[in-house]
Amino acid sequence: xxxxxxxxxxxxxxxxxxxxxxxxxxxxxxxxxxxxxxxxxxxxxxxxxxxxxxxxxxxxxxxxxxxxxxxxxxxxxxxxxxxxxxxxxxxxxxxxxxxxxxxxxxxxxxxxxxxxxxxxxxxxxxxxxxxxxxxxxxxxxxxxxxxxxxxxxxxxxxxxxxxxxxxxxxxxxxxxxxxxxxxxxxxxxxxxxxxxxxxxxxxxxxxxxxxxxxxxxxxxxxxxxxxxxxxxxxxxx
Numbered sequence: 207x208x209x210x211x212x213x214x215x216x217x218x219x220x221x222x223x224x225x226x227x228x229x230x231x232x233x234x235x236x237x238x239x240x241x242x243x244x245x246x247x248x249x250x251x252x253x254x255x256x257x258x259x260x261x262x263x264x265x266x267x268x269x270x271x272x273x274x275x276x277x278x279x280x281x282x283x284x285x286x287x288x289x290x291x292x293x294x295x296x297x298x299x300x301x302x303x304x305x306x307x308x309x310x311x312x313x314x315x316x317x318x319x320x321x322x323x324x325x326x327x328x329x330x331x332x333x334x335x336x337x338x339x340x341x342x343x344x345x346x347x348x349x350x351x352x353x354x355x356x357x358x359x360x361x362x363x364x365x366x367x368x369x370x371x372x373x374x375x376x377x378x379x380x381x382x383x384x385x386x387x388x389x390x391x392x393x394x395x396x397x398x399x400x401x402x403x404x405x406x407x408x409x410x411x412x413x414x415x416x417x418x419x420x421x422x423x424x425x426x427x428x429x430x431x432x433x434x435x436x437x438x439x440x441x442x443x
Contacts (some may be wrong), residue, residue, distance in 0.1 A: 234277060235292035237313060246306035247273055250297055254280050258294060258316075261334035265309075267360045270301035272309070274334050282319045291318045293434055294329070294339070297362060314433040316354070317343050328353070339364070341434075349388075351374045355438075357429055358397075365426035367397050369438045380411035387411050392439045399423045401441050406442045
């Protein structure tokens with residue numbers, strides 16, 4: 207009898223939490239399915255998703271204007287969803303005389319809405335210039351951080367050619383440049399196999415390390431295998 211009472215109490219607690227925090231408890235990352243071809247850009251936006259951002263350029267030099275889309279799930283609009291930690295897809299569309307074809311995509315291309323901490327959504331923008339695509343993030347609180355990735359259409363594929371991570375103390379008071387104490391930087395160019403490292407102590411303005419280092423050339427990462435949560439910097443401390 208006591209076991210039945212306890213089970214009943216547990217069920218009521220679970221039901222109460224489901225009503226109070228429905229998306230908190232049961233939000234799951236949806237894996238979108240994309241059309242291979244379509245007459246319009248909207249043809250590549252799955253049900254339950256929307257275009258968060260877009261940019262246009264001619265990446266394959268065929269005189270047709272191609273498109274890059276950043277998509278977000280409609281669940282992001284739910285203000286009661288406190289823990290939606292699903293990253294956003296990048297979708298690259300090649301323009302043709304008949305419409306568009308899906309050139310490339312990754313479901314893990316842009317950090318999630320809640321990944322920016324107190325600062326909020328870390329997505330800072332996209333630039334698309336000829337065959338180069340850059341994704342930018344910026345967030346944090348007193349400690350601010352910047353996370354960028356650069357892709358280039360080469361060898362008939364979209365490949366990661368650069369990554370950059372930086373952070374600084376936004377309340378610092380460095381002479382002539384307020385807000386950059388404790389500046390840290392790691393950036394790598396996978397085309398030249400060169401990396402730039404800057405290290406500064408937390409409350410200091412002048413870095414104690416600022417060097418360029420060569421690293422062993424590695425196979426390029428195609429955008430289909432790219433995951434924004436992974437660390438692609440080639441040099442480990």
